[in-house]
Amino acid sequence: MAMTEESPEILELESGETTPTTGVFARPTNASGWRAWFFTVDHKKIGIMYGVVAMFWFFWGGIEALLIRLQLFTPDGSVLTADQYNQIFTMHGTTMVFLVIMPLAAAFANYMVPLQIGARDVAFPRLNALGLWLFIFGGIFLNLSWFLGGGPDGGWFAYAPNTGVTYSPGNGMDFYALGLQIVGIASLVGSMNLIVTIVNMRAPGMTMLRMPVFTWMILVVQFLLLFALPVITVALVLLSFDRTFDANFFNVAMGADPLLWQHLFWIFGHPEVYILILPSFGIVSETLPVFSRKPLFGYAVIVISGAAIGFMGWGVWAHHMFVSGLGPVGVAAFSATTMFIAVPTGVKILNWIATMWGGNIRFTVPMMFSVSLVSMFTIGGLSGVMHAVAPADTQQTDTYFIVAHFHYVLFGGALMGLFAGMYYWWPKAFGYKLKESLGKWHFWLVLVGFNMTFGPMHILGLQGMARRHSRYGPEDGFDFWNAVVTIGAFVILVGMIVFAVNIVRTWLGYKAGTIPQAPADPWDGRTLEWAIPSPPPEHNFDYVPVVTDLDDFWYKKYQPDETGKLRKIADGNDIAQKGDQHPHLPSASYWPIVLAAGFPLIALGLIYNLWLSGIGLLLMLGSIFGWSLEPATDPDAGHDGHRDGHDPDLNDTDGSDAEIVEEAPVG
Amino acid sequence: MADAAEAQTSEPAYGRTDWDDHHHLPTNTGLTNEKVTMWAFLGSDCLLFGALISTYLLSRNRVGPATRGPTAADLFDIPFTSVSSFVLLMSSMTMVLAVTSIQRAEMERCKMWLLTTAALGSIFIAGQVYEFTGFYREGLGFTTNLSSSAFFTLTGFHGVHVSLGIVMLVTMWALVTRGNIGPERAETIEIIGLYWHFVDIVWIVIFAVVYLIP
Amino acid sequence: MNTATVSEDEGHQEHHDHGLSDFGYIKVAILLGVLTALEVATYFFDFGVVETPSLLILMVVKFQIVVSYFMHLKFDSKVFSYLFVTGLVLAMLVFAAMGTSMAFWQNPSGCDASAFC
Known part of the structure; x- marks a missing residue:
C-alpha cells in the first residue's frame, strides 16, 4: 500500500499512455480505515477477516448451544418451545460447521499457506477476496431467517422430504438451502485458489515433500472441498427446486426415493468431516515439533496418511445411514470401509506421540491445546470406530452417544487444534503474544468444561436419551447427567470469556507498551513464516527464500557438529528477512465485494420476488464485466506502468506473471 | 555466529534477490495458474454432472401412486436430438480451430471461428428450447412427474453451462476485436476452449446415457 | 501485435x-x-x-x-490429467456405488421393516 502514495506523480507521467485493459472505474487506494479492509486483496487481511467473522459466528453458535443446554437443564424444560428448539439446534449445527470451523480453517489457510511456501500472495488475490465476501454475505443471509419468519428447522443434514414444503412450510429451509449454496461457492472459489497457489507458487527448492505439514493438510482439504462441494450443490439445488418450483425429487407420492437426499448429502458430508478436522491435524503437526524441539516423527507417513484419509473419506459416507434401510450388503460394505479409515488416523496419533516422546517439551498454551487435541480426538475417534460396527451403531443412532462422539472429534479435535493455531500464530499475525497466564486459564476451563459437557453424553446416550428432542420427562432418569452437562457448557462459556479478556488485555497492553513486540521468530520455529518480521510486511518476503530441506528455517539455525549433535549456528531473529523492500503488489479492488453482494440478492429474490433476483443478477454481471476489464495490478499504482520493461525471454509467455494475464473466467 | 553476521551484511541469508517486479518466479510446474485453475474446475464439475446424471438415472423409472403424464424418455425425438448433438460436436472442432488460429496470430480467422462456435452453440440452445417447448405442449412440464423434474434439471444445467460458454465466446470475440487479446494471450482463448469442450463431453455422455440407451 | x-x-x-x-x-x-x-x-x-x-x-x-x-x-502436462482424471474417476466410483446401493442393495426381498436391513 505504501506505493500508492506515489501514484499522483506516476499518473501524470503516464497520462498520455492508454492501456487497453484499464478498468472502467477508479480503484480503491485507501491504505487505512475501513476501505483498506473492505476492498483489500491482501491474503493476510483476508485471513484475519475470516477469523474475526468466524469468531463472531462462534459466539452466536455458542449462544445457541447454551439455549439448548438451558432447555435440557431440567426435565420438562420450558425455555424454548419445540419449534424454537428445532430451529436452534439446526442453526447451532449449521453455524458451527459452515460458519465457524470451516472459515477458521480458511483463516489460517489464507494467512499461513503463502507464508509457509514463501509466496507473496495467493494465485488469484481478487478471487480470494470474493471467497471471503461470499462467506460473509452467505452467513448473514442464513441468519436473516431469524428475522424473516424463523430459522431452518430440519437439522443441519436437512433430510428430505422432512425439509420439503409439506413438513417445513416456513421459509427457514429456503434460507438454509440458498445460504449454504452461497457459502459453498465461497469455499469452491477458495479451494481452487489455494490448490493453484500450493501447486504453482512454492519457493524454489520446496518440493512437495519439503512442504510444511499444515500446508499439506490444507492442500488435501482443498481437494476434498473441490470435489465434495458440487455434490452438496446438486443436493441443495434439488431441494430448492422442490421447495420453490414444485419439482418432485423428494415427492414420495411420485415415487421418489428419500434416500437420494441422504446419499447426496453424506457423499458431501463425510468428506466434510475431514475438511473440518484435517486443518487442525496440520496445525498440531506444526506445533508439536516446535514445542518438543524435535522434528516431526515420520513426516512422510503423516503426509501420506493425510492424503489417504482424504481418499478413503470418499468411501465411507453411508455409515451415516446404517438404520435408513440401506440393505445388508450396503451396511456390511460401508461398515468395513469405515473400520479401515481408522488406520491412517491412528497412524497420525502414533506419530504425534512419537514426536513428543523424548522431546524437550515446553508446555506453552499452544502446546497444551495441541496435546489436548491428540488425547480428546483419540477418545472421539475410538467412539467413532464403535459406530463402524453396524449392530452397535443401530443401538446408538440418534442418541446422545452420537452427539458425544462428534463433539469429541469436532470440539475436542478440530476446535482445540484451531485454538492451538491461534495462540501459536498470534504473534506472527499481530506482533505480540497472547498472555500465557490467561491462556492457561482459558485452556483448563475449556478442557474441564468440554469433558463435563460431552463426557456424560456418552452415558446419557447409552441410557437411551434421544437426540433432537426438546424435552425429557422426570421419569426418564436423565436429570443428573443433563444438569452436569449444562453446568459444563457454562464452564466452557467462562473459558471463552477468559479468552476474550486475554485478547482485549494483551491488545491494550501492546498499545500501551507493556506487552513487548514479538520478534520474527518467537517460538524458535521451523517453517518459513518465522523467517519474516512479525507482523509480516504487506509483501511478505523481501527475497524469495531458497529451500534446501524440510524444516528449512530450522536448519538455517541449527546444524550438526562433528559429533552429529545439533548446534545452534544462528538466531532466527537475526537471519529473518527485514521486510524493508517495496515490491509491486496486486492492487485493491471494489469488484469482489460488489460481485459477492449480488448472490444474497438473487437468493432473497428466489424466496420473495424474482425482481430482486434480476437486480442481483445485473449487479453480478456488471461486476464481472468490471472485474475482467480491470488488471489485477493497477498499472498506475507502482513504480512504473508494467507495459514495458519486461524481459522478453523471461516468463512473458509462461504466464506466471499474474499482473498481465487476466484471471481465468471461472469466478 | 560468524555466518549470521556475514549474512546480515552482504547477501540476505534467507533468499534470492532476483525477485522483483520484473522477474517473477516461474511457477513450480511451469504451467500457468489460470490453466491449472480451469482444469481443477473441470474436475470439480465432473462431480456436479455425475450427481445430476445419477439423479436422473435413479429417478427416471420410479413411479408412485401420484405419478402422472408421460416420462421424458417417452417423448424423445432422437433424430432431432442427434442433429443438435452433431452441431455441438462440430462446435468443438471450430473452437479448436479458433485456438490454433490465435496461436498462429491469425486474428481474423480466430474471430471468425469464435463467432462460428458461438453460433453453433446458440443453435444447440435453440434446439433445446424447441425440444423443451415441444415436451411442454405434449403434457410434460417441469412439475409433471419425477422423471420430468430430473430430466429438465439435468439438461437445463447443461444448457446453462452452454449459455455461459456462449457469453464467454462472444466476450472473447469482442476482446480480440478491440485488440485487448493478442496472440500473446492465446492461452485465454485456449482456457475458454477447455470449458467449451468440457460442455461438449458432458453432452456426449448425456446423449448416450439419457437419450440413446433404452 | x-x-x-x-x-x-x-x-x-x-x-x-x-x-x-x-x-x-x-x-x-x-x-x-x-x-x-x-x-x-x-x-x-x-x-x-x-x-x-x-x-x-x-x-x-x-x-x-x-x-x-x-x-x-x-500433449499437455500430466498435472492437468491428474486434476481432471481424479475428478472423473471419483465421480464414476462414488456415483456407481451410490447407484448400486440405491438400485440393488436397498429393500432386498424377504426383508421387512423390523429387520436390520
Whole structure:
C-alpha cells in the first residue's frame, strides 16, 4: 500500500499512455480505515477477516448451544418451545460447521499457506477476496431467517422430504438451502485458489515433500472441498427446486426415493468431516515439533496418511445411514470401509506421540491445546470406530452417544487444534503474544468444561436419551447427567470469556507498551513464516527464500557438529528477512465485494420476488464485466506502468506473471 | 555466529534477490495458474454432472401412486436430438480451430471461428428450447412427474453451462476485436476452449446415457 | 501485435505445443461425426443385446477423443490429467456405488421393516 502514495506523480507521467485493459472505474487506494479492509486483496487481511467473522459466528453458535443446554437443564424444560428448539439446534449445527470451523480453517489457510511456501500472495488475490465476501454475505443471509419468519428447522443434514414444503412450510429451509449454496461457492472459489497457489507458487527448492505439514493438510482439504462441494450443490439445488418450483425429487407420492437426499448429502458430508478436522491435524503437526524441539516423527507417513484419509473419506459416507434401510450388503460394505479409515488416523496419533516422546517439551498454551487435541480426538475417534460396527451403531443412532462422539472429534479435535493455531500464530499475525497466564486459564476451563459437557453424553446416550428432542420427562432418569452437562457448557462459556479478556488485555497492553513486540521468530520455529518480521510486511518476503530441506528455517539455525549433535549456528531473529523492500503488489479492488453482494440478492429474490433476483443478477454481471476489464495490478499504482520493461525471454509467455494475464473466467 | 553476521551484511541469508517486479518466479510446474485453475474446475464439475446424471438415472423409472403424464424418455425425438448433438460436436472442432488460429496470430480467422462456435452453440440452445417447448405442449412440464423434474434439471444445467460458454465466446470475440487479446494471450482463448469442450463431453455422455440407451 | 511479437510467439509455440494441424483436427471431427452416426444407428436398427454395451463403448471412445485431442490432454502436462482424471474417476466410483446401493442393495426381498436391513 505504501506505493500508492506515489501514484499522483506516476499518473501524470503516464497520462498520455492508454492501456487497453484499464478498468472502467477508479480503484480503491485507501491504505487505512475501513476501505483498506473492505476492498483489500491482501491474503493476510483476508485471513484475519475470516477469523474475526468466524469468531463472531462462534459466539452466536455458542449462544445457541447454551439455549439448548438451558432447555435440557431440567426435565420438562420450558425455555424454548419445540419449534424454537428445532430451529436452534439446526442453526447451532449449521453455524458451527459452515460458519465457524470451516472459515477458521480458511483463516489460517489464507494467512499461513503463502507464508509457509514463501509466496507473496495467493494465485488469484481478487478471487480470494470474493471467497471471503461470499462467506460473509452467505452467513448473514442464513441468519436473516431469524428475522424473516424463523430459522431452518430440519437439522443441519436437512433430510428430505422432512425439509420439503409439506413438513417445513416456513421459509427457514429456503434460507438454509440458498445460504449454504452461497457459502459453498465461497469455499469452491477458495479451494481452487489455494490448490493453484500450493501447486504453482512454492519457493524454489520446496518440493512437495519439503512442504510444511499444515500446508499439506490444507492442500488435501482443498481437494476434498473441490470435489465434495458440487455434490452438496446438486443436493441443495434439488431441494430448492422442490421447495420453490414444485419439482418432485423428494415427492414420495411420485415415487421418489428419500434416500437420494441422504446419499447426496453424506457423499458431501463425510468428506466434510475431514475438511473440518484435517486443518487442525496440520496445525498440531506444526506445533508439536516446535514445542518438543524435535522434528516431526515420520513426516512422510503423516503426509501420506493425510492424503489417504482424504481418499478413503470418499468411501465411507453411508455409515451415516446404517438404520435408513440401506440393505445388508450396503451396511456390511460401508461398515468395513469405515473400520479401515481408522488406520491412517491412528497412524497420525502414533506419530504425534512419537514426536513428543523424548522431546524437550515446553508446555506453552499452544502446546497444551495441541496435546489436548491428540488425547480428546483419540477418545472421539475410538467412539467413532464403535459406530463402524453396524449392530452397535443401530443401538446408538440418534442418541446422545452420537452427539458425544462428534463433539469429541469436532470440539475436542478440530476446535482445540484451531485454538492451538491461534495462540501459536498470534504473534506472527499481530506482533505480540497472547498472555500465557490467561491462556492457561482459558485452556483448563475449556478442557474441564468440554469433558463435563460431552463426557456424560456418552452415558446419557447409552441410557437411551434421544437426540433432537426438546424435552425429557422426570421419569426418564436423565436429570443428573443433563444438569452436569449444562453446568459444563457454562464452564466452557467462562473459558471463552477468559479468552476474550486475554485478547482485549494483551491488545491494550501492546498499545500501551507493556506487552513487548514479538520478534520474527518467537517460538524458535521451523517453517518459513518465522523467517519474516512479525507482523509480516504487506509483501511478505523481501527475497524469495531458497529451500534446501524440510524444516528449512530450522536448519538455517541449527546444524550438526562433528559429533552429529545439533548446534545452534544462528538466531532466527537475526537471519529473518527485514521486510524493508517495496515490491509491486496486486492492487485493491471494489469488484469482489460488489460481485459477492449480488448472490444474497438473487437468493432473497428466489424466496420473495424474482425482481430482486434480476437486480442481483445485473449487479453480478456488471461486476464481472468490471472485474475482467480491470488488471489485477493497477498499472498506475507502482513504480512504473508494467507495459514495458519486461524481459522478453523471461516468463512473458509462461504466464506466471499474474499482473498481465487476466484471471481465468471461472469466478 | 560468524555466518549470521556475514549474512546480515552482504547477501540476505534467507533468499534470492532476483525477485522483483520484473522477474517473477516461474511457477513450480511451469504451467500457468489460470490453466491449472480451469482444469481443477473441470474436475470439480465432473462431480456436479455425475450427481445430476445419477439423479436422473435413479429417478427416471420410479413411479408412485401420484405419478402422472408421460416420462421424458417417452417423448424423445432422437433424430432431432442427434442433429443438435452433431452441431455441438462440430462446435468443438471450430473452437479448436479458433485456438490454433490465435496461436498462429491469425486474428481474423480466430474471430471468425469464435463467432462460428458461438453460433453453433446458440443453435444447440435453440434446439433445446424447441425440444423443451415441444415436451411442454405434449403434457410434460417441469412439475409433471419425477422423471420430468430430473430430466429438465439435468439438461437445463447443461444448457446453462452452454449459455455461459456462449457469453464467454462472444466476450472473447469482442476482446480480440478491440485488440485487448493478442496472440500473446492465446492461452485465454485456449482456457475458454477447455470449458467449451468440457460442455461438449458432458453432452456426449448425456446423449448416450439419457437419450440413446433404452 | 507487431511482427516482432508474432514471430517470437511462433518460436515459442514450437516447443510447448505438439497438437495436431488444423487438418488433423478436422479429421478428428469427421471421426467423431462417424461415431455419432453409429450411435444414432442404434435407434433405427435393432442391435439386440449388444446395443447398450456398444453405445457405452462409443460414448467412452468419443469422450476420450475429445479430451485427448481437442482438449490437448494427450500433449499437455500430466498435472492437468491428474486434476481432471481424479475428478472423473471419483465421480464414476462414488456415483456407481451410490447407484448400486440405491438400485440393488436397498429393500432386498424377504426383508421387512423390523429387520436390520
